[in-house]
Amino acid sequence: MADDIKINLNIEEIAKAGLNFGHRVSRLHPKMKPYIAGIKNNVHTIDLEKTAKEFEKALKFISTIVSEGKILLFVGTKIQARELVKNTAKSCGMPYVIERWLGGTFTNFKTISRRISYFKELENKKASGGLEKYTKKERLMFDRELESLRKKFEGIKNLEKLPEAVLILDLKKDLTCQREARRKEIKIIGIVDTNIDPTLADYAIPANDDAISSIKYILDKVGETIQNARA
Numbered sequence: 001m002a003d004d005i006k007i008n009l010n011i012e013e014i015a016k017a018g019l020n021f022g023h024r025v026s027r028l029h030p031k032m033k034p035y036i037a038g039i040k041n042n043v044h045t046i047d048l049e050k051t052a053k054e055f056e057k058a059l060k061f062i063s064t065i066v067s068e069g070k071i072l073l074f075v076g077t078k079i080q081a082r083e084l085v086k087n088t089a090k091s092c093g094m095p096y097v098i099e100r101w102l103g104g105t106f107t108n109f110k111t112i113s114r115r116i117s118y119f120k121e122l123e124n125k126k127a128s129g130g131l132e133k134y135t136k137k138e139r140l141m142f143d144r145e146l147e148s149l150r151k152k153f154e155g156i157k158n159l160e161k162l163p164e165a166v167l168i169l170d171l172k173k174d175l176t177c178q179r180e181a182r183r184k185e186i187k188i189i190g191i192v193d194t195n196i197d198p199t200l201a202d203y204a205i206p207a208n209d210d211a212i213s214s215i216k217y218i219l220d221k222v223g224e225t226i227q228n229a230r231a
Contacts (some may be wrong), residue, residue, distance in 0.1 A: 005063045007225065009052045017217035019207040020046045022194030032194050035206040044194045051206045054099050056188045058203035065187075071163035072189075073156070075177050077101060078170050078194070085169065088219040089155065092226040094106035095163065096155035097148065097177070106180035108221045111164055116157050119149040165189060170209050171200045191218060228231070 014020070020037070022028075022044035030037070037047040062072060074096040076085035082098040089096035097105070105112050123146065125131050133143050165187040166176050178200050181188050190201035191209040198204040208214040 005060045007056045008057055008061075008064035009051055009059075009061045009221070009222050012050050014048050014051060014055075014217065017213045018211045019051055019214045019217065020048050020213075021208045021211065022046050027195040029195050029197050031197050032192065032206070033198060035192075035198070036192075037193065046194065046206050046208070051109050054203070055205045055207070055221070058205055059221060060133065062167075062189065062222060063186070063204055063229040066226050069094065070162075070165070071159070071165045072153065072226070073097065073159070073163040075166055075174050076215070077174055078210075080212050081169050081209075084212070084219050085144050085214055086155065088223045092223055095159045096166070098155060099151050101174050101177045102152060103176055105156070105177070106162060106186065112156075113160075116153050116159075119146075119153050120157060121182075122146055122149065162186060168201070169215060170217075175200075191215075199219045 011194065022032075022036070025039055025042050025044055032044075035044045035046055035050050065072065070157065072094050074085050074094060075087040076082060076096075076098055077100060085096055085098050102112065121140065122142065126142070126146060126195060129231055131139055134142065163186060166177065166181050166189070168177055168181075168188060168190040171178055171190045172195070178188060178190070187199045187203070189203040190196075190205065191207050192198040192201060192204045193207070193209040196209070205218065207218065
């Protein structure tokens with residue numbers, strides 16, 4: 001089925017978005033060698049033909065699972081990526097994590113679900129005026145608790161079961177998420193910069209994981225693919 005899916009990737013657009021700029025030569029992960037095109041100013045450049053090929057595979061996989069009604073969780077906890085991740089995920093109706101990854105989100109999902117239920121209950125009480133009977137000091141405490149819960153669970157509050165796949169924008173920063181996904185046999189799609197082990201992902205996208213233009217390009221294409229798969 002994936003072979004029938006049409007994905008349009010343009011090498012010039014990929015280059016313009018800066019997906020090809022890796023890290024300094026000294027930071028190369030040995031397993032990234034096959035994806036290296038050369039060196040410029042002591043920085044590795046990524047082979048964009050290979051980026052396009054691997055990204056296409058990832059997008060076809062995303063298209064397939066979305067058309068089957070399955071869930072893709074977006075994970076991007078880097079400060080510069082947070083808003084982009086949140087906006088893309090929300091526009092696709094998909095869950096997201098943009099704050100620190102909470103250990104056990106996958107491996108202890110039952111406990112996390114109970115906390116989410118409590119958060120939603122508290123949110124409903126606040127919205128319906130159910131907290132008005134408390135003192136000003138108590139209401140302030142509830143507000144603080146709500147804010148803390150919102151930070152942790154806002155993006156996954158409608159996640160009723162484990163997702164089928166996770167898109168991780170920085171596999172180094174969110175290694176705990178990667179490990180939990182592996183343990184629960186959740187497919188991993190990840191951006192792999194030149195300092196990352198590409199075998200950490202089932203679908204590795206060789207690309208710059210720092211530049212906003214690169215992150216935005218990848219998220220835009222993922223968002224587009226999800227919308228098309230649902231159309």
